[in-house]
Amino acid sequence: MGLQSFVEVHPESHFPIQNLPYGVFRPRPGSEPRPGVAIGDYVLDLSVIAAHGLFDGSILKGSDCFNQPNLNKFLGMGRPAWKEARATIQNLLSSTEPKLRDNASLRQIALAPRDQVEMLLPIAIGDYTDFFSSMHHAKNCGTIFRGPENPIPANWFHIPIAYHGRASSVVISGTDIVRPRGQGHPIGGSPYFGPSVKLDFELEMAAIVGPGNELGKPIDVNEAADHIFGLVLMNDWSARDIQAWEYVPLGPFLGKSFGTTVSPWIVTLDALEPFACNAPKQDPHPLPYLAEKISKNYDISLEVRIKPTGEENSHVVTKSNFNHLYWTLTQQLAHHTINGCNLRPGDLLGTGTISGPEPESYGCLLELTWNGQKQLSLGGTTRKFLEDGDEVIITGCSKGNGYNVGFGTCSGKILPSPI
Amino acid sequence: MGLQSFVEVHPESHFPIQNLPYGVFRPRPGSEPRPGVAIGDYVLDLSVIAAHGLFDGSILKGSDCFNQPNLNKFLGMGRPAWKEARATIQNLLSSTEPKLRDNASLRQIALAPRDQVEMLLPIAIGDYTDFFSSMHHAKNCGTIFRGPENPIPANWFHIPIAYHGRASSVVISGTDIVRPRGQGHPIGGSPYFGPSVKLDFELEMAAIVGPGNELGKPIDVNEAADHIFGLVLMNDWSARDIQAWEYVPLGPFLGKSFGTTVSPWIVTLDALEPFACNAPKQDPHPLPYLAEKISKNYDISLEVRIKPTGEENSHVVTKSNFNHLYWTLTQQLAHHTINGCNLRPGDLLGTGTISGPEPESYGCLLELTWNGQKQLSLGGTTRKFLEDGDEVIITGCSKGNGYNVGFGTCSGKILPSPI
Ligand SMILES: [Ca+2]
Ligand SMILES: [Ca+2]
Ligand SMILES: [Mg+2]
Ligand SMILES: [Mg+2]
Ligand code: NI
Numbered sequence: 001m002g003l004q005s006f007v008e009v010h011p012e013s014h015f016p017i018q019n020l021p022y023g024v025f026r027p028r029p030g031s032e033p034r035p036g037v038a039i040g041d042y043v044l045d046l047s048v049i050a051a052h053g054l055f056d057g058s059i060l061k062g063s064d065c066f067n068q069p070n071l072n073k074f075l076g077m078g079r080p081a082w083k084e085a086r087a088t089i090q091n092l093l094s095s096t097e098p099k100l101r102d103n104a105s106l107r108q109i110a111l112a113p114r115d116q117v118e119m120l121l122p123i124a125i126g127d128y129t130d131f132f133s134s135m136h137h138a139k140n141c142g143t144i145f146r147g148p149e150n151p152i153p154a155n156w157f158h159i160p161i162a163y164h165g166r167a168s169s170v171v172i173s174g175t176d177i178v179r180p181r182g183q184g185h186p187i188g189g190s191p192y193f194g195p196s197v198k199l200d201f202e203l204e205m206a207a208i209v210g211p212g213n214e215l216g217k218p219i220d221v222n223e224a225a226d227h228i229f230g231l232v233l234m235n236d237w238s239a240r241d242i243q244a245w246e247y248v249p250l251g252p253f254l255g256k257s258f259g260t261t262v263s264p265w266i267v268t269l270d271a272l273e274p275f276a277c278n279a280p281k282q283d284p285h286p287l288p289y290l291a292e293k294i295s296k297n298y299d300i301s302l303e304v305r306i307k308p309t310g311e312e313n314s315h316v317v318t319k320s321n322f323n324h325l326y327w328t329l330t331q332q333l334a335h336h337t338i339n340g341c342n343l344r345p346g347d348l349l350g351t352g353t354i355s356g357p358e359p360e361s362y363g364c365l366l367e368l369t370w371n372g373q374k375q376l377s378l379g380g381t382t383r384k385f386l387e388d389g390d391e392v393i394i395t396g397c398s399k400g401n402g403y404n405v406g407f408g409t410c411s412g413k414i415l416p417s418p419i
Numbered sequence: 420m421g422l423q424s425f426v427e428v429h430p431e432s433h434f435p436i437q438n439l440p441y442g443v444f445r446p447r448p449g450s451e452p453r454p455g456v457a458i459g460d461y462v463l464d465l466s467v468i469a470a471h472g473l474f475d476g477s478i479l480k481g482s483d484c485f486n487q488p489n490l491n492k493f494l495g496m497g498r499p500a501w502k503e504a505r506a507t508i509q510n511l512l513s514s515t516e517p518k519l520r521d522n523a524s525l526r527q528i529a530l531a532p533r534d535q536v537e538m539l540l541p542i543a544i545g546d547y548t549d550f551f552s553s554m555h556h557a558k559n560c561g562t563i564f565r566g567p568e569n570p571i572p573a574n575w576f577h578i579p580i581a582y583h584g585r586a587s588s589v590v591i592s593g594t595d596i597v598r599p600r601g602q603g604h605p606i607g608g609s610p611y612f613g614p615s616v617k618l619d620f621e622l623e624m625a626a627i628v629g630p631g632n633e634l635g636k637p638i639d640v641n642e643a644a645d646h647i648f649g650l651v652l653m654n655d656w657s658a659r660d661i662q663a664w665e666y667v668p669l670g671p672f673l674g675k676s677f678g679t680t681v682s683p684w685i686v687t688l689d690a691l692e693p694f695a696c697n698a699p700k701q702d703p704h705p706l707p708y709l710a711e712k713i714s715k716n717y718d719i720s721l722e723v724r725i726k727p728t729g730e731e732n733s734h735v736v737t738k739s740n741f742n743h744l745y746w747t748l749t750q751q752l753a754h755h756t757i758n759g760c761n762l763r764p765g766d767l768l769g770t771g772t773i774s775g776p777e778p779e780s781y782g783c784l785l786e787l788t789w790n791g792q793k794q795l796s797l798g799g800t801t802r803k804f805l806e807d808g809d810e811v812i813i814t815g816c817s818k819g820n821g822y823n824v825g826f827g828t829c830s831g832k833i834l835p836s837p838i
Contacts, residue, residue, distance in 0.1 A: 126587055141668075155665060158605075161672075168631075183706065245574055253583065339599035
């Protein structure tokens with residue numbers, strides 16, 4: 001790999017100059033939120049770079065898109081602006097460019113150590129949608145809930161199935177999650193009520209929408225990639241007992257809406273392009289509005305660890321890969337708009353739980369413990385579902401030739417229910 | 420009725436001084452959106468009233484809450500602010516108060532004829548939730564889709580069932596609705612794809628949330644009313660063919676997300692208080708977190724008319740009443756937060772289709788034509804589902820002693836699908 005930064009980047013870092021993911025941070029407690037880009041152990045403060053006139057390309061020159069508390073304005077500007085920003089930042093950080101490298105006072109204000117800043121939700125989320133695009137996950141859930149005959153509903157191979165999620169409870173990695181209370185199936189007469197006893201994680205990723213579309217004007221599947229800025233890791237926390245009792249006939253509601261965690265860094269599709277791979281063959285052939293010329297997945301290794309309270313170490317509970325998805329991001333987005341539904345910059349499109357074919361690659365405890373029928377080993381202890389104090393840590397990374405393009409972590413710890 | 424305004428109000432008007440509903444409007448094309456209150460055939464411009472220092476109560480004095488493009492800030496201030504605003508505005512508009520009555524130049528800028536202003540969506544909607552709270556609607560839908568044995572799912576009498584809706588496609592009354600395209604059940608091998616052939620309206624009302632709650636901190640059912648500002652009329656347009664094919668197992672998605680229409684005027688709970696009535700007896704008794712000390716509905720007459728393209732007249736297709744709801748607004752809100760889900764000012768909580776017990780009071784064409792099995796007469800023509808050019812007009816009104824507290828209309832016209 002030729003390209004190198006003057007900022008030191010450890011070989012194992014997720015954030016070399018080839019990545020340059022976007023986030024929003026506060027350099028000090030109380031200071032204004034602003035966009036930044038991760039480089040090694042640092043954040044590059046884009047508001048400072050903009051204030052110094054270093055975004056000098058034709059699109060970003062004079063723009064206030066980096067003088068905002070979130071990335072929505074930048075997202076709405078589209079791929080030409082994103083390409084220009086990436087070129088400018090990659091040049092500025094490269095080992096051969098003196099502008100920032102040799103300006104100690106600018107480096108001092110433009111580069112903040114990542115372990116000293118506070119990361120915030122990088123986008124204002126207008127709507128959050130969650131898809132259901134892993135065939136293995138659909139098959140396992142169907143088998144668990146409806147039996148082994150026809151576990152996958154008839155519509156699944158024709159439609160990238162999805163539901164509307166709750167936008168208000170999407171939180172940034174590191175936010176504690178309070179165990180939800182709610183109703184479960186009646187055992188005797190009255191339904192169970194109390195803290196969920198089947199609290200689960202769901203290993204997901206989510207696309208961040210760039211430019212949206214007008215109500216009534218669908219986006220063509222072959223142009224859908226221009227409406228996707230990048231990806232984050234996502235944990236769609238799920239209370240299986242609440243979900244199972246409430247979801248007929250209108251789908252998941254309180255079983256999901258108590259919290260959804262996303263990672264702070266948005267890795268752009270441009271940075272992921274070297275890791276593009278073919279999406280799975282689709283049989284039956286999709287309808288014309290979903291039949292795309294190039295059907296692309298990405299090779300992103302995913303891992304979930306659980307760290308029980310008081311323990312030193314976390315334990316790997318599953319390893320999966322983004323490329324297990326059956327429906328592509330672009331098919332999801334085209335389907336979402338085919339009825340005329342309008343997307344807006346900053347909308348969050350979850351992939352659904354990313355399960356692979358092998359039991360070690362299942363993306364949630366529901367599948368890993370087969371709805372609590374077996375125990376999952378965590379070193380010295382075991383789990384059927386999550387316990388209070390458990391921290392769930394998702395990581396994701398693509399391995400390049402001598403570098404990584406990674407997502408960092410997406411984590412959250414379970415707090416007990418209020419009494 | 421003693422209280423009268425110096426502004427002339429026709430006896431049939433929905434907007435006498437007893438009502439004072441809130442909206443957001445532009446007095447002239449291109450001018451800034453601002454909050455207003457309807458009075459007779461006029462809108463009172465609250466930004467003008469505030470600028471003239473006429474909000475002189477302890478809470479609103481000096482506040483910029485009426486110098487905003489939406490009502491969210493005012494909504495977040497809670498009932499004490501709402502009570503103070505209502506008292507101030509009611510006094511200012513009363514026939515015995517000279518401040519505005521006798522100030523011609525102030526009247527000139529503060530009161531705009533309603534037929535000359537543009538009404539806008541009065542709130543920025545963070546999340547839109549739609550409930551399913553009419554037992555008659557649940558029973559009819561269940562019978563149509565799953566047969567007459569056990570039409571109502573077992574959970575329905577324990578849970579105010581709901582799903583997350585799409586916030587981006589909520590539009591103001593008068594906005595045209597493009598007929599959605601999408602998939603329907605396969606007839607031969609491949610699913611149907613094309614314009615929906617089962618386009619429907621749903622007669623609903625929706626609560627507008629005032630102060631929200633922190634994530635992880637549920638709202639007690641007996642305090643829930645303080646979190647509800649008021650109500651609007653709502654038409655939850657639905658494509659029954661798309662919905663029927665997509666909704667297993669995650670609920671409605673594209674069958675609903677192409678458009679949801681709300682009326683421009685938010686009628687406050689304070690104005691509706693004279694029309695409060697007992698909610699239906701609930702059997703089985705709700706769980707403690709849903710068992711409220713006072714269980715309140717409102718007597719609001721609702722009517723839906725359809726006006727086919729080119730016709731002079733619209734035809735009444737159903738008459739219903741808000742008081743047919745089984746679950747109350749406060750139970751809906753308490754249930755929504757019991758898992759810790761956070762609400763925010765401006766959230767929209769739809770009631771679900773409001774069907775009464777008699778066939779003439781069913782709230783959607785699915786029920787009125789029994790899923791297209793019979794024709795509905797519209798004077799000279801008939802309908803099974805909506806046709807291009809049809810305008811659907813919802814009205815709602817509570818009849819007081821010599822005055823109305825009304826909602827105006829909530830209307831939308833169907834445009835053909837794009838080719
Ligand atoms: Ca999910
Ligand atoms: Ca509805
Ligand atoms: Mg969630
Ligand atoms: Mg709708
Ligand atoms: Ni939403």
